Amino acid sequence: MSNEEDVGIKAYTTKTDPFTGILRHRFTDFKVNEIDLNGNVAHLTNFDIPTPAVSIAKADDALESAAAVAAAYETLLGADAATKKDALLAFLDQAKLHKDAASNNPAPAPLVLDSVPDKDLRRSVHQLFKNLSWAPPLSTSAVSFSNKTGGEPNLQGIQVTCTSSDPRKSQAGQKRKWQEREQWPGDKNKYLRFALFKENVDTHHALMSMAKALHLNAKVFNVAGTKDKRGVTVQWATAYSVTPEKLLRVNNTVRDLRVGNFSYVPEALRLGDLRGNKFDIVLRGLSAKSSDMVEAAALALKTSGFINYYGLQRFGSSSIPTHAVGRALLRGEWEEAIRCIMTTSSNTRPEIEAATAEFLAGGSPNKALSVLPRNLVAERSILSTLAKEGPGATVSALLSIPRNLRTMYIHAYQSYIWNEAVSERISKYGAEKVIAGDLVVPRSTLQAARSAKAKQATTSKTQEESSGGNLAEEEDAPEEDLAGAVEPHLVTEEEAASNKFHIEDLVLPLPGHNVLYPKNEIAQIYETLLQKDGISMTSSSHKVKEFSQAIMPGGYRHVLFKPTDLEYSVLRYDNKETGLAQTDADVLNGSSKLVLPENGKYLALKLSFSLPSSTYATMLIRELTKMPTTVEFSKTLQHPE
Structure with a gap:
């Protein structure tokens, strides 16, 4: 897996002292509650059956006996x-x-x-x-x-x-x-909306488990986004024509899941029907010398915000990041793209690593195909096509990869360029104010666009299946999807001098053929980065449309985010396994509130904050602690004895 600098994550907004802390020592240390398009935070608070939308005794024109x-x-x-x-x-x-x-x-x-x-x-x-x-x-x-x-x-x-x-x-x-x-209690509201509470289970597994327990097709369930396994999460879900009484059976039959807070709604949730997520995070075993040092870092974060980088999750877990695949595809280097996709990560099972290595050395695709598990969709698609059509069918092999995965590689390359450009912008001009030639989208304008989206979602009659997503870091509704509805404003000299816009309004484009670029030195940074990779946004070096600039209209993303609702407290504790956070289930079960010693020997930081979709919690933690966010680094952290 890449380190942060490899994908353009280089700058900070604050200059506080670094410290380390263990994230997710217990899965209850990482809580995520979804925020819907209307700003409602998902919580599991009751198991009440909602009042039927209409009287179901009998129709007026029916005979009584x-x-x-x-x-x-x-x-x-x-x-x-x-x-x-x-x-x-x-x-x-x-x-x-x-x-x-x-x-x-x-x-x-x-x-x-x-x-x-x-x-x-x-x-x-x-x-x-x-x-x-x-x-x-x-x-x-x-x-x-x-x-x-x-x-x-x-x-x-x-x-x-x-x-x-x-x-x-x-x-x-x-x-x-x-x-x-016989008598659906929701009347014309054919969907049951509910809060889905899960512990240490990913969303896909949760939905499949519910469907199996209730003898239903999993397609009756819809969610707005997927949530991580390693944590405690609550999200909204909908079920088509499933009664609350039936769904409540889940609470007694499926481990680590609970459902409640029922209501009848006219539509299914769709992927992206959320504003963001509320996070409650505990960092344990802090290396900081004092609580004052930790509180100073938290205050600086709340005041200055953090750079809205695309986190490492965006670039995959293989030893070769996904943006390298995207770069090869845009350059028409088909064999290189296949090599990047087929190169496994360091934690791959030995038999899979051996099979892919043999294939890359000129071995049979059939042999590798017999070993690779079915969840390696892109790899199996490539091998299947090469086995059928021969080793020269590289373009066909790449086109056989499902469209959502193919576009993921291109999007990863755009994200890499954006990260690099942001690092240069912060390095050259700081993170305090906008300058002439910058592009801005005021937060109020963005909120109006999101409100319009929420209104559209409540009137639409379309039901779609949800899929994919980047778990708790929320790739559910990329901010750049609003690019078509929100046109950025070019800051003039007078506007910059009068501080008309705030640094939180600053946006930078994701490279594409249908975006504006800044009218200052940052535009040259894009050109330099793309030229270095041998890529042009105006012409393609090959004729395969699916891997060309034609599918890259571009978009915009805010450079900084200030967590204005950030709350924090420094805790002391003596036992490294002590629970430091209560879940919705704990509250429902009447568990007593936590009582911790004032002078415990260990230090922890408890954080609560909200983030919009496509903003990475790991980037907030990075800014706060200054510690790397790689999996390899987190594995080196040991709780003090």
């Missing part, structure tokens, strides 16, 4: 013609008994009613069996039968069937299904 239906039937046909009145009454009584949840009474057999020659009259008979809240679902269908007494050769009648009487299926199973869907 079996006797009332039979009487209405006799009235429609006339006493002489309604020869099946008594049989109908018996059928309805049996159906009513069958509906009783505690009853084992079977469903009645289908009943063919009297012949009804008149079409309008038949329509009225059909209507008798609609919306009978006291009966199970009944269906009616037209039937023809012979007239055994002479006259018309074929008579038109109606057959009434209880939906649980299909002989091909289990009556108990059919009964359970219609009981669950």
Whole structure:
């Protein structure tokens, strides 16, 4: 995995003394609560069943009893013609008994009613069996039968069937299904929204576990973004036509998950339907010499903010970062791109590392394919295509990678260039104010765009599946997606002199063919970086559109973020395994509040702050502590004894 300087992460906004601390010593040390588009923070606080959106007792036009239906039937046909009145009454009584949840009474057999020659009259008979809240679902269908007494050769009648009487299926199973869907309590709001609380489980695994426990297709669930495994997270989720009572079974059957805070909503959540996340983080075993040193660093962070770098997660965990793949693709170096993708990370299983190394040395793709696990999607796509089409099919092999992964490589390269440009901007001009020629998007303008997005989300009728994401660091809704709706403003000399704009308004472009660049020395930095890599934003060195500048319109990203709601406190403790944070589950369970010694031998820092989507919590921690954010460095940290 790359270090920070390899991907352009080089500058700081503050000059406080560095110190180290252990992040996620316990998974409860890292809590994430999702913030929806309306600013509501997801918390699990209750398991209450919401009030039904409409009364489900019965429809106004439904008949109130079996006797009332039979009487209405006799009235429609006339006493002489309604020869099946008594049989109908018996059928309805049996159906009513069958509906009783505690009853084992079977469903009645289908009943063919009297012949009804008149079409309008038949329509009225059909209507008798609609919306009978006291009966199970009944269906009616037209039937023809012979007239055994002479006259018309074929008579038109109606057959009434209880939906649980299909002989091909289990009556108990059919009964359970219609009981669950018979009266959906949300009325026109067909989705159940709920808070999903999970501990040390990633979002995908959580949804699959719920689906398995409830015997549902996982596609009934939707989330706005994925959350990390190593932590305690609460996020909003929706389920299509699943009742709260059914979903509550999860709390007793699936470990490490709890659901609650139910409400009925008209739409499913979609990927990106969130404003950001609220973080509650504990750093343990601090190396700082005093609490004053730690508090000074936290205060400086709150005052000056931190650089909004793309964190290391953006660039993957392999020994060759994803932006190197993107660079090779943009340059048309197909074999180099394949080599970068197929080069494994240092913690790969030995048999996989050996198989990929043999392939890269000219070995058979089939042999490597037999070893690689199915979660290595890009690698398996390449090997499968080369095995079928031959070693020369490098472009086909790269195009066989799913589109979202292909574009991830290009986006990673854009992110690398952006990081490098930001480091140069801070190095040259500081992180205190904007200058002439800078590009700005005021935070108020950005908030208006997000509010418009929230309004659009509540009126849209589209249901989409959520997928992917960069876990707790939130790649769920990249800020640059707003580029089309938010046009940056070019700062004039007069505006810079009058300090009209704040440093938090400053944006820099992600390189692309449809963005503005600053009108100062920073524009030259982009040109220099791209020329060094042999890449142009105006022309391509190859003819493969999918890997060219044509798919790079670009975007904008704010340079700094100030966590204005940052709260912090220095804690003392004696036992390195002591819990230093309470979760929503602890509060619901009535767990007592933490009591810590005033003069404990260990030092910890407790942080609480909110971040918008696509802003990395690891970059805030980096600014605060000045310690590297690589996995390798974190593994070297040991809690003091």
